[in-house]
Amino acid sequence: xxxxxxxxxxxxxxxxxxxxxxxxxxxxxxxxxxxxxxxxxxxxxxxxxxxxxxxxxxxxxxxxxxxxxxxxxxxxxxxxxxxxxxxxxxxxxxxxxxxxxxxxxxxxxxxxxxxxxxxxxxxxxxxxxxxxxxxxxxxxxxxxxxxxxxxxxxxxxxxxxxxxxxxxxxxxxxxxxxxxxxxxxxxxxxxxxxxxxxxxxxxxxxxxxxxxxxxxxxxxxxxxxxxxxxxxxxxxxxxxxx
Amino acid sequence: xxxxxxxxxxxxxxxxxxxxxxxxxxxxxxxxxxxxxxxxxxxxxxxxxxxxxxxxxxxxxxxxxxxxxxxxxxxxxxxxxxxxxxxxxxxxxxxxxxxxxxxxxxxxxxxxxxxxxxxxxxxxxxxxxxxxxxxxxxxxxxxxxxxxxxxxxxxxxxxxxxxxxxxxxxxxxxxxxxxxxxxxxxxxxxxxxxxxxxxxxxxxxxxxxxxxxxxxxxxxxxxxxxxxxxxxxxxxxxxxxxxxxxxxxxxxxxxxxxxxxxxxxxxxxxxxxxxxxxxxxxxxxxxxxxxxxxxxxxxxxxxxxxxxxxxxxxxxxxxxxxxxxxxxxxxxxxxxxxxxxxxxxxxxxxxxxxxxxxxxxxxxxxxxxxxxxxxxxxxxxxxxxxxxxxxxxxxxxxxxxxxxxx
Numbered sequence: 001x002x003x004x005x006x007x008x009x010x011x012x013x014x015x016x017x018x019x020x021x022x023x024x025x026x027x028x029x030x031x032x033x034x035x036x037x038x039x040x041x042x043x044x045x046x047x048x049x050x051x052x053x054x055x056x057x058x059x060x061x062x063x064x065x066x067x068x069x070x071x072x073x074x075x076x077x078x079x080x081x082x083x084x085x086x087x088x089x090x091x092x093x094x095x096x097x098x099x100x101x102x103x104x105x106x107x108x109x110x111x112x113x114x115x116x117x118x119x120x121x122x123x124x125x126x127x128x129x130x131x132x133x134x135x136x137x138x139x140x141x142x143x144x145x146x147x148x149x150x151x152x153x154x155x156x157x158x159x160x161x162x163x164x165x166x167x168x169x170x171x172x173x174x175x176x177x178x179x180x181x182x183x184x185x186x187x188x189x190x191x192x193x194x195x196x197x198x199x200x201x202x203x204x205x206x207x208x209x210x211x212x213x214x215x216x217x218x219x220x221x222x223x224x225x226x227x228x229x230x231x232x233x234x235x236x237x238x239x240x241x242x
Numbered sequence: 243x244x245x246x247x248x249x250x251x252x253x254x255x256x257x258x259x260x261x262x263x264x265x266x267x268x269x270x271x272x273x274x275x276x277x278x279x280x281x282x283x284x285x286x287x288x289x290x291x292x293x294x295x296x297x298x299x300x301x302x303x304x305x306x307x308x309x310x311x312x313x314x315x316x317x318x319x320x321x322x323x324x325x326x327x328x329x330x331x332x333x334x335x336x337x338x339x340x341x342x343x344x345x346x347x348x349x350x351x352x353x354x355x356x357x358x359x360x361x362x363x364x365x366x367x368x369x370x371x372x373x374x375x376x377x378x379x380x381x382x383x384x385x386x387x388x389x390x391x392x393x394x395x396x397x398x399x400x401x402x403x404x405x406x407x408x409x410x411x412x413x414x415x416x417x418x419x420x421x422x423x424x425x426x427x428x429x430x431x432x433x434x435x436x437x438x439x440x441x442x443x444x445x446x447x448x449x450x451x452x453x454x455x456x457x458x459x460x461x462x463x464x465x466x467x468x469x470x471x472x473x474x475x476x477x478x479x480x481x482x483x484x485x486x487x488x489x490x491x492x493x494x495x496x497x498x499x500x501x502x503x504x505x506x507x508x509x510x511x512x513x514x515x516x517x518x519x520x521x522x523x524x525x526x527x528x529x530x531x532x533x534x535x536x537x538x539x540x541x542x543x544x545x546x547x548x549x550x551x552x553x554x555x556x557x558x559x560x561x562x563x564x565x566x567x568x569x570x571x572x573x574x575x576x577x578x579x580x581x582x583x584x585x586x587x588x589x590x591x592x593x594x595x596x597x598x599x600x601x602x603x604x605x606x607x608x609x610x611x612x613x614x615x616x617x618x619x620x621x622x623x624x625x626x627x628x629x630x631x632x633x634x635x636x637x638x639x640x641x642x643x644x645x646x647x648x
Contacts, residue, residue, distance in 0.1 A: 002337070044414065045413070046311075046312065046414050047311065047312055047413070049413070051413075051414070051415060074416075075415075075416050075417070078416065089408065091406070091408060091418040093418050093419075094406050094419060094420045096345065096406045096420070098343060098345045098350055098406060098408055099345070099350050100341075100343065101350055101351070101352065101461050103352060104343060104352055108414075109409045110410075110415075110416045111411075111413075111414030111415055111416065112414075209310075209312070210309060211312075212312070225636065
């Protein structure tokens with residue numbers, strides 16, 4: 001009887017682990033597709049005023065990503081490239097390609113509440129984190145993602161509320177090394193595009209900055225389109241800056 | 243009793259000379275050691291304040307804990323106008339500090355880039371005197387960058403080379419520019435030299451949209467000992483609950499604590515030395531008194547009271563201590579005074595200990611009359627205490643018994 005119970009317990013634990021991994025895989029798939037092209041607007045509110053930025057993003061899986069800012073005119077043409085956990089930036093004003101050191105991946109990106117890591121989406125929820133289901137409430141599953149020991153990621157833990165009807169996140173809490181919540185991502189306005197679900201409104205709020213937040217509006221998204229390999233070369237930084 | 247004590251001192255020459263020498267040496271060592279310890283701490287503090295930190299700094303509340311553009315001082319002029327009316331302030335300046343990415347053709351490094359008013363920094367800090375190569379900034383140096391030696395090595399650049407800067411402006415918008423390396427400094431603090439670079443405030447303000455804004459205002463005083471009084475005046479005059487004015491005691495808390503720990507260990511080793519001296523004087527006194535038991539017995543028999551015996555011993559030790567102290571104190575005070583003006587120089591010491599923040603080869607002494615007086619008083623006290631046990635020892639004998647003591 002005890003053996004049977006033990007086998008049942010192991011089976012149940014393995015089933016839960018598989019389910020958690022399955023949910024995260026589907027969520028990640030919705031975020032990235034095979035490849036993805038996004039046009040987005042970013043509204044940054046801080047110190048009592050608001051700035052708007054616009055950008056385009058081309059990405060292939062987790063390893064290759066290219067971002068180009070298109071607005072405001074002052075920042076137009078600034079490009080970012082991420083290749084195999086390395087990041088470069090091209091600034092037209094100074095006509096320089098700059099390599100962003102790994103130590104700066106946690107730095108805020110262009111004065112917003114998102115980090116360099118978020119922009120290039122270097123860390124993968126599937127490859128770098130161990131998922132665990134904390135709670136199920138109808139179709140909302142609360143999951144804890146703990147960073148793998150060997151993973152070079154900036155967040156030690158992420159707690160996500162995931163809607164299992166669309167496999168999109170409703171809220172992500174990001175924890176630092178001291179297990180304190182550092183920032184909160186909230187998502188809304190989920191749309192179905194080419195068979196994938198994506199939240200078209202994101203809000204990022206730093207926990208210690210009550211008056212500052214960043215809102216991201218997904219203006220256009222295309223999944224699984226053909227993206228030229230030329231976007232993922234260092235020469236693209238300057239070439240596609242114009 | 244005094245004359246009697248004087249005669250005894252001259253009669254028991256061996257014990258008198260020993261007590262005199264021990265008191266003389268301990269007074270000399272005590273005064274000189276304390277002066278050197280206080281002097282080196284003062285020097286450490288002055289050097290540290292000279293490098294970059296001011297005696298008083300004014301911040302927007304939250305800047306030191308959280309940092310970021312939200313906590314910049316938004317109206318520098320309003321504060322500096324008020325500072326101008328406070329006496330005792332030698333010079334003040336505002337600094338705009340930001341962290342960004344500096345890149346050469348090959349390498350990148352995160353750095354603290356500071357917009358400074360070069361003419362005021364010359365007086366306020368030792369950044370200008372720490373120049374190693376090239377030239378220091380002037381108020382209108384344009385895109386000239388004055389960079390720490392460690393950072394120059396990290397980026398692999400030379401004078402005249404271009405360095406790109408990428409960071410956030412004061413309104414959190416994107417800021418980027420090309421600087422030219424004009425000067426290299428070495429303060430001795432390896433951490434500072436490997437992470438700091440300076441630009442003329444006028445140029446940097448335009449790039450960072452930081453006109454009339456500052457990370458903090460730093461102040462140099464005419465007399466560092468007046469720091470608390472002047473800080474109280476500043477707080478009173480600024481009268482802004484969003485701003486805080488902090489003295490070096492708060493700004494350099496770690497250093498103050500390290501100096502306190504160092505002082506404690508210094509005084510412990512000094513106390514051990516004084517305890518040894520005390521016991522040596524006491525043992526010599528005890529041996530002397532032991533050999534004079536018969537004499538004390540006779541004195542008691544002819545009517546000398548216990549109190550008079552104590553007075554006799556007290557006079558003996560006071561006369562000997564006074565002779566030693568009156569000779570040792572001026573000599574040691576002269577030594578302290580001389581070395582406070584002409585510090586001991588150990589060539590290469592700062593180079594050897596630069597990683598610990600030592601920026602000078604000099605070890606100055608501290609000449610302070612109050613310190614010398616309390617040192618002398620302590621030596622007197624120890625000498626007086628050293629007669630108590632011998633006094634009780636001889637009083638344990640009855641007068642008749644004492645007269646028969648061999």
